[in-house]
Amino acid sequence: MAPVTIAVMGAGLIGRRHAAHIAAEPSVRLAAIIDPAPAGREVAAEYGVPCYPDFASIPAGQRPDGGIVATPNQLHVENGLELVAAGIPALVEKPIADSIDGARRLVEAAERAAVPLLVGHHRRHNPMIRKAREVIESGRLGRVLTLSGQFWIMKPDDYFDVSWRREEGAGPILVNLIHDIDLLRYLCGEIVEVQAFSSNAVRGNPAEETAVALLRFESGALGTVSASDSVVAPWSWEMTTGENPAYPQQDQGCYQIGGTHGSLAIPQLEWWSNPDKRSWWEPLRRERIPFVPEDPLRAQIRHFGKVIRGEETPLVSGREGLATLGVIDAVKRAARAGGLVRPSGLAAG
Numbered sequence: 331m332a333p334v335t336i337a338v339m340g341a342g343l344i345g346r347r348h349a350a351h352i353a354a355e356p357s358v359r360l361a362a363i364i365d366p367a368p369a370g371r372e373v374a375a376e377y378g379v380p381c382y383p384d385f386a387s388i389p390a391g392q393r394p395d396g397g398i399v400a401t402p403n404q405l406h407v408e409n410g411l412e413l414v415a416a417g418i419p420a421l422v423e424k425p426i427a428d429s430i431d432g433a434r435r436l437v438e439a440a441e442r443a444a445v446p447l448l449v450g451h452h453r454r455h456n457p458m459i460r461k462a463r464e465v466i467e468s469g470r471l472g473r474v475l476t477l478s479g480q481f482w483i484m485k486p487d488d489y490f491d492v493s494w495r496r497e498e499g500a501g502p503i504l505v506n507l508i509h510d511i512d513l514l515r516y517l518c519g520e521i522v523e524v525q526a527f528s529s530n531a532v533r534g535n536p537a538e539e540t541a542v543a544l545l546r547f548e549s550g551a552l553g554t555v556s557a558s559d560s561v562v563a564p565w566s567w568e569m570t571t572g573e574n575p576a577y578p579q580q581d582q583g584c585y586q587i588g589g590t591h592g593s594l595a596i597p598q599l600e601w602w603s604n605p606d607k608r609s610w611w612e613p614l615r616r617e618r619i620p621f622v623p624e625d626p627l628r629a630q631i632r633h634f635g636k637v638i639r640g641e642e643t644p645l646v647s648g649r650e651g652l653a654t655l656g657v658i659d660a661v662k663r664a665a666r667a668g669g670l671v672r673p674s675g676l677a678a679g
């Protein structure tokens with residue numbers, strides 16, 4: 331089986347990681363780097379592949395079988411549309427777009443052209459998360475009634491030396507909470523109503539630094555999520571899962587999901603239940619659910635290769651990316667205006 335070829339647009343922080351995973355995965359091959367900056371030529375030289383300043387510069391016969399869009403958020407729609415127009419399956423980094431309208435345009439164009447569109451919410455490819463979903467679907471928690479999620483972390487002062495990181499839109503709601511919201515949607519279903527607060531009490535930048543949201547799920551479950559990039563704490567996906575070795579891993583949790591017959595702690599994958607009668611007086615059993623870890627970015631690349639070959643359908647489709655962005659947009663609107671907000675862009679729409 332000949333490997334399918336993939337080009338990476340944007341050779342920055344995440345684009346380089348994609349290039350490395352493509353190079354390490356036998357079922358795919360790195361075709362080219364597309365980036366007008368010197369970084370593009372450096373990364374291309376590292377892997378011995380051509381570098382182009384833009385997609386249009388690729389000679390017709392050299393076009394890749396798939397493309398990864400790892401450019402800044404504001405370019406996702408434009409770059410995604412270029413790939414779709416050329417009939418090339420696209421994996422677009424999260425967020426799918428910098429606006430709901432843009433996301434919808436891209437999703438609809440891909441659907442019209444019948445070109446697979448994937449969104450880089452790679453955490454869904456984590457075997458631990460797939461196992462968590464299995465546990466919930468198996469009924470071991472009973473009916474899920476409530477959940478809580480935390481993204482509490484300290485971004486150092488010099489992180490904010492880059493001006494866009496201080497601006498509206500660059501705070502932890504869009505940059506970080508979008509990952510958590512996407513996973514909670516994947517695990518517990520659609521979010522239909524949102525209330526939220528946000529604050530910038532310490533740094534005072536236009537971007538929020540702390541946000542809290544109440545979520546109502548279509549199933550009737552109720553959830554709370556909170557995010558802050560100005561708190562010294564171990565409770566976040568980043569600090570607890572060990573997914574990215576750049577963060578010092580802590581033996582703590584970031585999500586709890588509670589049901590009528592048990593609850594689940596993530597990422598430990600500990601299932602809590604009453605062995606006999608369900609009661610606060612009775613002993614609680616704690617059982618660790620086993621799984622085989624794998625780097626989810628690597629698993630995502632392998633999956634993308636299979637989607638390109640027509641062997642799998644996207645695990646995180648454009649519609650899913652749009653629905654997750656819709657919830658994030660609702661959190662922002664609720665935090666700004668108060669009251670109850672219904673997300674737009676639901677997956678079924």
Ligand SMILES: NC(=O)c1ccc[n+]([C@@H]2O[C@H](COP(=O)([O-])OP(=O)(O)OC[C@H]3O[C@@H](n4cnc5c(N)ncnc54)[C@H](O)[C@@H]3O)[C@@H](O)[C@H]2O)c1
Nearest residue numbers: 340341342343344345364365367400401402403423424425
């Ligand atoms: N899935 C994740 O966990 C994850 C992690 C980090 C970033 N991201 C997302 O990936 C995207 C990129 O983030 P980053 O941190 O790598 O950014 P970055 O700034 O490090 O890199 C962006 C790259 O895009 C290049 N670029 C700019 N305009 C271009 C164009 N027109 N064509 C091709 N290349 C162009 C820049 O030269 C730069 O090399 C963002 O959307 C971000 O949200 C996702």
